[in-house]
Amino acid sequence: MNRREGDLIALALQREFDVIVHGCNCFHTMDAGVAKFIARTFPEALAADRATEHGSRTKLGTVSVAQTIRDGHEITIVNAYTQHHWRGTGRLVDYDALSTCFGLIARRFPAARIGYPMIGAGLAGGDWDEIAPMIDTALTGLDHTLVVLPS
Numbered sequence: 001m002n003r004r005e006g007d008l009i010a011l012a013l014q015r016e017f018d019v020i021v022h023g024c025n026c027f028h029t030m031d032a033g034v035a036k037f038i039a040r041t042f043p044e045a046l047a048a049d050r051a052t053e054h055g056s057r058t059k060l061g062t063v064s065v066a067q068t069i070r071d072g073h074e075i076t077i078v079n080a081y082t083q084h085h086w087r088g089t090g091r092l093v094d095y096d097a098l099s100t101c102f103g104l105i106a107r108r109f110p111a112a113r114i115g116y117p118m119i120g121a122g123l124a125g126g127d128w129d130e131i132a133p134m135i136d137t138a139l140t141g142l143d144h145t146l147v148v149l150p151s
Helices: 008-013 033-041 043-050 095-108 128-138
Strands: 002-005 019-024 063-070 073-081 113-116 143-148
Touching: 008 019, 008 033, 008 073, 008 113, 019 033, 019 095, 033 043, 043 063, 043 073, 063 095, 073 095, 095 128, 128 143
Parallel strands: 002 143, 019 073, 019 113, 113 143
Antiparallel strands: 063 073
């Protein structure tokens, strides 16, 4: 897993990534965390999310995808359904769903430069020390980068 500091969205707009991935809940709610900024910058991602069934648990472990072109660069945004809902405290991220999502991403985008934040380890309450190996295993051999905000 490559790691770099920066703004995931800005880096995608600067042509650093072809695909960006973020974790989503199953209720079309992109009002917090990275999802909030993705929805604002790429309304296509929010539209792709809203085209899925609202609140369905069957979305866990699946993805919806939006493609956009900014300044001649095609960017694919992957909404990875890694948690059912966003309410409450504790661990909301579903580790099996997260692992399954990244397996799908690996098969669908094997030649892409993939960027993502610490999916599941922020508002979703997961443990990055458990999540990172899942992502790294699923994306073995691919060009993928964890992007963390500068401290």
